Amino acid sequence: MNTAKRAAQLLSTQNIRSLFESVEAFLFDCDGVIWKGDKLIDGVSQTLDWLRSKGKKLVFVTNNSLKSRIQYAKKFHSLGISVAEDEIFSSSFAAAMYLKVNNFPQEKKVYVIGGEGILEELQLAGYTGLGGPEDGEKRVELKPNSPFEHDKSVGAVVVGIDPRINYYKLQYGTLCIRENPGCLFIATNRDAVGHMTDLQEWPGAGSMVAAMCGSTEREPIVVGKPSTFMMDFLLQKFHINTSKMCMVGDRLDTDILFGQNAGCKTLLVLSGVTTQTTLRDPSNSVQPDYYTSQVSDLLHLLGP
Template sequence: MAATYGFKACRKIRGAQIRGLLEAKEFFLFDCDGVLWHGEKAVAGAAQVVNSLMRQGKNVVFVTNNSTRPRDKYVHKFYRLGFTAVALEHIFSSSYCSALYLRDVAKLRGQVFVVGCDGLRDELREAGIPCVEEADEPDATIYDCALAADVKAVLVGHDDKLTFLKLAKASCYLKDPNCLFLATDNDPWHPLSSGRILPGSGSLMAALEVASGRKATVIGKPNRYMFECISSQFPGMDPAQCLMVGDRLETDMLFGSNCGLDTMLTLTGVSQMEEAHQYENSEEYQSLVPDYVVDTIADLLSAFE
């Protein structure tokens, strides 16, 4: 039996422990879906926690793999759900970070073919990244449709209007080895309130990886680039002073681990305590184990009483 010395032991914390943790940290990174809200309903107490942290002078940012809306629309959603102090510069979505990557890292010269929602295209255009405009006839096929001549990147995100033609076009563009292949995130699925699930960007990315024989560069969590975007805009940000709060072990906890951050799992979303315990004694999966666990973000309210 392997020794467990040094392995994480995910543990629920309460009261004074939470207070001590919040006092020790200066930066708080929150996932959104499943942590702060479910759809159009805020998690009870979430707005009070975030607003209280900001009033105390803590740095609070929001890191979401949801690429369906631009940041300005996120600001409106935050305000609508009671998070009244959230501004544009607090929000780091996978669509925004993808735009920064294309502009500042890849220094793209050409167009991007987007498999994704209008919100993703809006974020790209805001950063000055031109996107291929879809103008196919309703009965067009890959045999007779037009292909743009200057496509230098294919970017895959969540797309609720996905068609076979979009996948076929993207596959054609990716035959060029100089065409970048990016994905906003690799989330496989998302839960719906009805108990059904919604295929995520990762499922579309996987289809294109098979079709093209290539691997996509993933921008969002759990990869480090999103944290690099944040730290570039908050000079002096120390990973040791950060706490990542999320609801998904394979995304949020792994992201925190990859970036050297302490992690907190809240049980109001995808992952539950049983899954965390399964990874607890595994050396291979230690990066998925949270440092702390709370039932809900509302448990943090005790620190402000």
């Protein structure tokens, strides 16, 4: 892809108009773009309002699986931003949809290493989820003649970011994948780190997914970015050619790669995990079309 080879352009008054005019929908990542933890990034609210007033469609594509679409809509509202549930494409939703489009049997269960959001999306899709936050306090007993039991009807293990990761869950998921015939291993995403709080990055789903790869010696199916699995659902709703979409994100290996894989224009913001040094490093092979400090630059460079 040519876009991957040309160095990213700094977004400026010179080049922003052609981007803006050619784009009908802006796809935003959330962590490090819209907010950090529970803190809105400066100027985001005004920028989103202004984009809507100019007729642009807004879509939110997040790899963070801790919440469901409904819960994300509530989070947006609590931060003063009006977003509809079906404008949100979270990796928790993607995991449930992956099972649905692959005709995963309703009578099989799904073991979850991750947050409430995955369990909620599974339930909305008609599936029975096990594990999740509930197993966060469980302890293992490593003693003789005391087998660790797991449910033989689990047909898929979904792994996402899990701040309550423990040995119980690792053993449960590992036994399902290794011993239940045909059991699927699905990763919501593989982000190394993410802005779980405003001040710091924390281990992302990439850490929990790798832990499960380490014990199972298997590779997962990834449904979140940079996989374009979610794009089909997005196209069903918006009917906009991907060349008229612009993916705005803070991660090169997920957001920007997702945008490029899908044929979108791409804009990197430096308000999250990626620095300009990383972007310019010779070892980095992912170049967005444009980069800028933060989302509000769209408004400042173009707005009234």
